[in-house]
Amino acid sequence: MTHIIFPLAETYVHYLHDHASSFRERHDAYRAGFHWTERHLQCLWFDDRYRPTAFPLPGGETVTVLDPGEWNLEAGPDFLNATLLIQPGMRQLRGDVEIHVHPSDWDAHKHSEDPSYAHVIAHVTWFSGPAPRTLPQGICPLSLAEPILANRSLSLDDIDLKAYPHAVLPATARPCEAALKNAPDRARAVLAAAGHYRLRAKAARIRARLGQTGDRHQIFYEEVMAALGYKRNQAPFRLLARLLPVSSFGPVRDLTFARMLGTARLLPQPESAPDEEGRHTIRTLWDLWWHHSGETLPESVVWRFHNLRPQNSPVRRLAAAACLFSGRSTVRQDLDRLAGESGLRWHALSTDCFESRCRWPFWNKRLAFSSEPDTEREIALLGKSRTAAIITNVVLPFAAAEDALPDGVLNHLPPEDLSAPMRLTARHLFGRDHNPSLYADSGLLQQGLLQIHLDFCLNAKPGCDDCALYAALADHAS
Secondary structure (H helix, E strand, O other): OHHHHOOOHHHHHHHHHOOOHHHHHHOOOOEOOEOOOHHHHHHHHHOOOOOOOEEEOOOOOEEEEEEOOEEOOOOOOOEEEEEEEEEOOOEEEEEEEEEEOOOOHHHHOOHHHOHHHOOEEEEEEOOOOOOOOOOOOOOEEEEOHHHHHOOOOOOHHHOOHHHOOOOOOOOOOOHHHHHHOOOHHHHHHHHHHHHHHHHHHHHHHHHHHHHHHOOHHHHHHHHHHHHHHOOOOHHHHHHHHHHOOHHHOOOOHHHHHHHHHHHOOOOOOHHHOOOHHHHHHHHHHHHHHHHHOOOOOOOOOOOOOOOOOHHHOHHHHHHHHHHHHOOOOOHHHHHHOOOOOOHHHHHHHHHHHHHHHOOOOOHHHOOOOOOOOOOOOOOOOOOHHHHHHHHHHHHHHHHHHOOOOOOOOHHHOOOOOOOHHHHHHHHHHHOOOOOHHHOOOOHHHHHHHHHHHHHOHHHOOHHHOOOHHHHHHHHHHO
């Protein structure tokens, strides 16, 4: 059904596939059991925070990765000049690494016929299974699924795909600028198609998760928690949501908040507050935690505080989470009551579902436990931009996954804060001196910028040589 809900997505598929067969490996449909992309696996391999320390080989040998290699942005294997250690025997292998979802993908992509794959030493896949028919002898088959799934603190959904290496492009005008700079209607159409594609992929991922567990309330809670964690603390928030399932919360907001802070190892000491109200609040939270304490996040889970705006601090975000998921009903149930609403009215009502729940006098007059209360202004616990991001990235894809997307909502997505990837991609597409009003007031077009950044600009060769997007745009213009 998602192809009907997001009708423009197929237009974007043509941009992806018309001119670059390499993209076909990166956009497998989400499905139950595995609903990520090969780029997720590339990030796992590249980042030693995620990559397993060792892999077993058939016959009892073990592979340790000394160097994952250089991320290859050109045609050929995914990583070049990697170094592996085979034990026992302390034997080192140096060469290239190819990454796929299934072992059989090696055969399907006919890599054995391509001389650029002649120096591959490891075939890394998510699933294990029989060796590909055409895989040369001596290439190590390494499977990621078992060690990654055993790591409870890691979810592939939380990997920031935009954070990994990409080519540095020249400061001169990019080819796409010639096709889009002076054609605003066409530019919006391209961004809208990419936005539909991105939201369809999010909906498909959630649909796959619903098919696996069937617990819509827990899945929605985990997705909102990850969105509250934003990119720096997304993984700890999701792990916290699994340690404290939404079904364990009751009607008392302060108790939910105490359990979240205690489990997260983020309860401060009373003396950290500068006023008696703050100290009393912290002592109350400690009392609640002592009476309802349980498992805490492992010490290996690190909270990120550096370069965070105070509004984005984990403690403040957990206060918002306690507001959203405690009480006699949760924000999920509030949203369910909006069935039948559509368009701008649905957006206004769904925004109010979040904003009205997050009115907490203690937090609406201070940024942190350590802050003096501000009696002159109200500080939103969950700002409009983050609320808009949650609605766009969680609420709407969730509704689409359940075939319940309200009519007319895609053309009225509220805008988020413009991120660095959005600005960079817009500059590549429309030039340095373009007017941001082209996309700044549309959450859908901003989603399109992020998708184009991920699919094209992030992997661009220096100079944007052979850019598949530009080639498709040129063809469609002729």
